[in-house]
Amino acid sequence: MNWDDLRIVAAVRDEGTYAGASARLRIDETTVGRRLARIERALGLRLFEAVDGVRRPTRQCEAVLAHIEAMAAHVADIGKVGESLAGLTGRFRIASTSAIAEELLAPRACRLLVPNPGLALHFLTSSENVKFSRWGADLAIRLRKPDKGDFTISKLAEIRLYLFEPAAAPDFEPAICSYPDDLDLTPESQFLKARGLQQRARCITDNVRIIKTLIQTHRAIGILPEHSCEELLSDRGLRATLLPRRRDVWLLVQNHLKRDPAARAVIDWVRDCFEEFSKA
The missing domain is CATH 3.40.190.10 (Periplasmic binding protein-like II)
Structure with a gap:
């Protein structure tokens, strides 16, 4: 079934003639007759009868038209979707x-x-x-x-990036957090390497939340981006150092x-x- 063909059925019913449907849909009259014949062959039904020069829908056609009208309503609703949505x-x-x-x-x-x-x-x-x-x-x-x-x-x-360390000199060896080797070129890894901390790292992760969680224990050293550490900057149990390089x-x-x-x-x-x- 082709929607363009099905529209012809409704147009012939409304106009009563192939010529009227042709003018309404702006297609050739012979096209109207050919497409109707195609639908009738596909359905195995006769859709119209000629009565006093007017095309009248058969009982079977009325059943088909009920579905066509429902489809036409859906098509109209689809066209209004953009109107019902504000913005982009x-x-x-x-x-x-x-x-x-x-x-x-x-x-x-x-x-x-x-x-x-x-x-x-x-x-x-x-x-x-x-x-x-x-x-x-x-x-x-x-x-x-x-x-x-x-x-x-x-x-x-x-x-901006901040290095966090325990504020008081600990009587233990803080766990140093660093990124994996494939992130060696990041400012964080480069800073830790320059300070001799990268080689001593015992918590290796690319997950910022894991590093933050360890830092919050006041028993670890690590670097965090500014959007991840706002509350830590006011933590008196931590010492924060702003790194010279940014990410x-x-x-x-x-x-x-x-x-x-x-x-x-x-x-x-x-x-x-x-x-x-x-x-x-």
Whole structure:
């Protein structure tokens, strides 16, 4: 069944002639007759009878028309979907680390979602870089600038980093937290290495929350980004040292989204989430 063909059945019923249906639908009269014949063959039914020069629907046709009218109502409703949704529409996949999604994006997500019921955000969280292909993610927030790629890249912010140590001289050897070897080029790893701490690390993880949990015990040493440690900076049991280097944060956007109004709104929202750090 073809919806364009089924519309012809309703038009012939309403106009009473092939010519009338032809003028209403702006198609050739012979096309009207040919498509009706095709539907009749497919259904094994006779749809119209000629009575005094007018096409009258058969009993079987009336049953078919009841379904066609329901379909027409659904088609009309589909056309109104955009009118019923205020704001922009679209579903966007954002790849980032769990810490960024939980501490920066999620607390601010409703600023975007509430005024735009047609928008949906799909957070893809991983400590590893999600494959940024057209099928992997629409936007990605990276802590390392990619060397190359078919996408648009821009800097979001420069995040301050703090080294946390027990405030009082401990009578024990604090557990040193560090990143795995594949993150050796990060400012955190480079600082720990320069201080001779990287080699003595006994807690190896790429999960910021694990490092934070150990630091909170006042029995560990580790580095945290500023968005993860606000409450720790006022903890008198800890000594915080601002690192000389900051962690760059980069935004990657699929090129085909740059001119999409909904995508632009999501991009602007991501930038707003990092605004306080870009100005710090």
